[in-house]
Amino acid sequence: AQTVTQSQPEMSVQEAETVTLSCTYDTSESDYYLFWYKQPPSRQMILVIRQEAYKQQNATENRFSVNFQKAAKSFSLKISDSQLGDAAMYFCAYRSSFNDYKLSFGAGTTVTVRA
Amino acid sequence: DSGVTQTPKHLITATGQRVTLRCSPRSGDLSVYWYQQSLDQGLQFLIQYYNGEERAKGNILERFSAQQFPDLHSELNLSSLELGDSALYFCASSAASGSAKNIQYFGAGTRLSVL
Numbered sequence: 001a002q003t004v005t006q007s008q009p010e011m012s013v014q015e016a017e018t019v020t021l022s023c024t025y026d027t028s029e030s031d032y033y034l035f036w037y038k039q040p041p042s043r044q045m046i047l048v049i050r051q052e053a054y055k056q057q058n059a060t061e062n063r064f065s066v067n068f069q070k071a072a073k074s075f076s077l078k079i080s081d082s083q084l085g086d087a088a089m090y091f092c093a094y095r096s097s098f099n100d101y102k103l104s105f106g107a108g109t110t111v112t113v114r115a
Numbered sequence: 116d117s118g119v120t121q122t123p124k125h126l127i128t129a130t131g132q133r134v135t136l137r138c139s140p141r142s143g144d145l146s147v148y149w150y151q152q153s154l155d156q157g158l159q160f161l162i163q164y165y166n167g168e169e170r171a172k173g174n175i176l177e178r179f180s181a182q183q184f185p186d187l188h189s190e191l192n193l194s195s196l197e198l199g200d201s202a203l204y205f206c207a208s209s210a211a212s213g214s215a216k217n218i219q220y221f222g223a224g225t226r227l228s229v230l
Contacts, residue, residue, distance in 0.1 A: 043224055043226075044223050044224070045207075046117075050217070091158065095217065101171065102160035102171055103158075108157070
């Protein structure tokens with residue numbers, strides 16, 4: 001079974017600054033997908049960014065970017081120019097490319113943005 | 116708005132009772148996934164349906180069951196409810212093909228409180 005670990009329960013960032021969230025995973029597969037989901041106080045799960053394991057280029061979505069290190073099984077999320085609306089719980093998730101399409105989630109990191 | 120609709124938003128019931136949670140996937144999506152989010156267990160995959168058939172099973176209790184109907188909506192049935200079943204239940208859907216095939220879009224969730 002795939003295990004996803006988020007070692008930072010909480011992170012705090014000043015508005016307009018940058019914060020990086022860590023995620024590591026354990027898998028024996030060579031092809032898979034990684035995701036970051038955001039869960040604001042409304043509880044809605046919102047996709048932030050995704051990365052295909054076969055792509056070496058790191059994914060970027062506006063102020064959000066990832067640092068994907070396949071050999072190290074690491075998938076960190078960088079939030080640049082942090083905004084008050086970025087305050088939320090962030091979950092890292094793994095999805096196999098094979099038969100089992102479920103998402104395996106980490107425990108989450110709560111991000112607080114200071115004005 | 117993800118396009119995934121879950122009803123009801125909130126459900127309050129007593130131990131021993133049975134409830135049904137409903138999910139309408141995004142238009143055209145054939146896969147439906149159910150997840151449970153609780154304080155002690157985090158986000159856990161329960162079950163997946165694809166075009167009416169069960170595709171994968173996770174940590175779903177025998178007291179829980181699900182089905183997907185010909186119109187592709189899905190229902191999660193929880194019976195003999197216990198206090199520990201109190202949680203946020205999410206439904207997600209994904210496309211069968213195309214660039215969005217590997218992305219799961221989540222509904223707003225149903226918060227179940229068992230008293």
